[in-house]
Amino acid sequence: MALNAFDEKMFELRLERSRRDLFDMLERLYGRHPDYARFRHSLEERMKAAWARRPRDLKWLDMKRDLEPDWFQRPDMVGYVFYIDRFAGDLNGVLSKLDYLEEIGANYVHFMPCLKPRPGDSDGGYSVMDYRAINPGFGTMKDFEKVAKALRERGISLCIDMVLNHTAREHAWAKAARAGDRDKQDYYLLFDDRTLPDAYEKTLLEIFPETAPGSFTFDRTMEKWVWTTFNTHQWDLNWANPQVFLEIADVMFDLANKGVDVLRLDAVAFMWKRMGTRCQSEPEVHMILQALRAACHIVCPAVIHLEEAIVGPQEMLPYLGRGVHDGKEGNLAYHNSLMVQFWSALAARDTALMTHVLGTHFPSVLRNATYATYIRCHDDIGWAITEADAEAVGVTGPGHRAFLSDFYEGVFPGSFARGALFGVNEETGDKRISGSFASLAGLERALESGDAAEIEHAVQRIIMGHTLIAAHGGVPLIYMGDEIAMLNDYHYRENPDHAHDSRWIHRPRMDWDAVERIQRGDMTSPQSKVWHGVRHAMARRKATPELHAGYAVRVPSAPGRRVFALLHEAPTGPLLCLFNFTEDTALIPGEWALSEGVTSFHDALSDLPAKLSDGNVVLSPYGRLWLR
Numbered sequence: 001m002a003l004n005a006f007d008e009k010m011f012e013l014r015l016e017r018s019r020r021d022l023f024d025m026l027e028r029l030y031g032r033h034p035d036y037a038r039f040r041h042s043l044e045e046r047m048k049a050a051w052a053r054r055p056r057d058l059k060w061l062d063m064k065r066d067l068e069p070d071w072f073q074r075p076d077m078v079g080y081v082f083y084i085d086r087f088a089g090d091l092n093g094v095l096s097k098l099d100y101l102e103e104i105g106a107n108y109v110h111f112m113p114c115l116k117p118r119p120g121d122s123d124g125g126y127s128v129m130d131y132r133a134i135n136p137g138f139g140t141m142k143d144f145e146k147v148a149k150a151l152r153e154r155g156i157s158l159c160i161d162m163v164l165n166h167t168a169r170e171h172a173w174a175k176a177a178r179a180g181d182r183d184k185q186d187y188y189l190l191f192d193d194r195t196l197p198d199a200y201e202k203t204l205l206e207i208f209p210e211t212a213p214g215s216f217t218f219d220r221t222m223e224k225w226v227w228t229t230f231n232t233h234q235w236d237l238n239w240a241n242p243q244v245f246l247e248i249a250d251v252m253f254d255l256a257n258k259g260v261d262v263l264r265l266d267a268v269a270f271m272w273k274r275m276g277t278r279c280q281s282e283p284e285v286h287m288i289l290q291a292l293r294a295a296c297h298i299v300c301p302a303v304i305h306l307e308e309a310i311v312g313p314q315e316m317l318p319y320l321g322r323g324v325h326d327g328k329e330g331n332l333a334y335h336n337s338l339m340v341q342f343w344s345a346l347a348a349r350d351t352a353l354m355t356h357v358l359g360t361h362f363p364s365v366l367r368n369a370t371y372a373t374y375i376r377c378h379d380d381i382g383w384a385i386t387e388a389d390a391e392a393v394g395v396t397g398p399g400h401r402a403f404l405s406d407f408y409e410g411v412f413p414g415s416f417a418r419g420a421l422f423g424v425n426e427e428t429g430d431k432r433i434s435g436s437f438a439s440l441a442g443l444e445r446a447l448e449s450g451d452a453a454e455i456e457h458a459v460q461r462i463i464m465g466h467t468l469i470a471a472h473g474g475v476p477l478i479y480m481g482d483e484i485a486m487l488n489d490y491h492y493r494e495n496p497d498h499a500h501d502s503r504w505i506h507r508p509r510m511d512w513d514a515v516e517r518i519q520r521g522d523m524t525s526p527q528s529k530v531w532h533g534v535r536h537a538m539a540r541r542k543a544t545p546e547l548h549a550g551y552a553v554r555v556p557s558a559p560g561r562r563v564f565a566l567l568h569e570a571p572t573g574p575l576l577c578l579f580n581f582t583e584d585t586a587l588i589p590g591e592w593a594l595s596e597g598v599t600s601f602h603d604a605l606s607d608l609p610a611k612l613s614d615g616n617v618v619l620s621p622y623g624r625l626w627l628r
Helices: 005-030 036-053 056-067 084-088 091-095 098-103 141-153 172-178 195-201 242-257 283-299 313-320 336-348 352-360 387-392 397-409 443-449 452-472 490-494 502-506 512-519 526-542 590-595
Strands: 079-082 108-111 115-117 128-134 157-163 166-168 216-219 224-227 234-236 262-266 304-307 332-334 370-373 420-424 431-434 475-479 552-554 563-570 573-580 586-589 616-619 624-627
Touching (some): 141 157, 195 216, 336 352, 336 452, 352 387, 443 452
Parallel strands (some): 157 262
Antiparallel strands (some): 586 616
């Protein structure tokens, strides 16, 4: 497709703008490869062809977001995450739910894995056999484009998953490799015997030791060992081969041209392999991700990248850009530590560890990037708490992690939670937990007991969690069903493709009957209270300009260990956000709040005066305040 003069010039300008960000990285990655010159030429040709194919309305969106580069950092951003089939049946069903998305304030939606997966067990859709097709159970690519356009017309950005570390063994590339195609065999990491796999495995960590032990699988068709970090049916790609970069970049351009606004890049930490390491977060990973970001910035600058790396703070922050990658890598990354620390403080009724971790390890501001904040997601919870951080507040790492696992499994004496074990590391004793937000927050157990006070406490925990992610800055993500306090779904045990994976306990089908009751006027049920509380928090977030993610955020140490504090240092003045993590009333000295810059004891969250008592700010059980 030929470019007109305007589009030709625009492509040249954008290529020059990002040329060094792209080719400096590619030179370092592939400069010594014998096919580098041909690869570089092919990439430029594919970028130009993708730009030529880009629909006119998306080119105007590119222009708009070039002029408003902070669009995803603004406080009006609210995300909603769902499985298409569990939310609406299929893509056409999503069209009938757009009013609901607007009603809860969402202007960013994440379709959980929707590209065509392998049949049967597909790791929840993350074992992809065709990046250019939609899961046939959801519809067609034409249906997808229709939904994407309808979302765009309502100002709702669309996020989908793009798995970078691996493909399904049923992918066309893998099929060709098994048929003897040497070029396609080089797309993967294959070994003739166990010599190198055994050497690598000395330092590798098993991801799913119970269901998929080891990191290599023998393929009888090829008579070779295949690197399979996650599951036997997920073949790791060989990112040392520039052809893999070329293929994946071309897929990304294609998805962007179908109407995707946010590419959630899955399992990025594992993309580069180096002997003697964990093969996670190697320097080349960040080079690849910067280069992919630069390529998209040329072809489809309206698109941003969410990099999925569920790791500790020091390992996570480079995915948002550090050193030479500052401002040039991911635009979004999950704030896993915020999620972990929320649950830790809630169980312990103690915010000291939360304040220490979030105040010590995270910068006050990020450049051209921000966090995706969440309390629960589709995955399990791993207690990413280091020994050093635990000891800094007077506990031990192993002891605190064991306490949290027992508490949220529901076996710790006095626990309000009900969850399920996902994985147990026999060597370290560490355990991971599955469970819905509402069940982990105590609602399931409280409803069974009929204890009205405990039901109310559970409701307030759920609303407080959503208010926290709304107040942090970045993009708060509401996971489907959390806004109506859906409980654990134990029916997954009846599905042979799901029964082995307890994460399906918190992947229920949307309860539209509950939504209908709420919309008809139910104001007293726990589901209704949560729904109205979450809607209110997100609406007030949109009305609070201090929550722009471009402003510095500090984590002051609030008096006592019951309350967690966030301070947004906006140009118009600070905003002090306070959260009570206990079922008791907490008092914060007014003098302390004044010392942190508060000039008015007016709560921006409720839009009412804060309650004061004898010079103290009063926080009700699980209460929250945003003080200007």
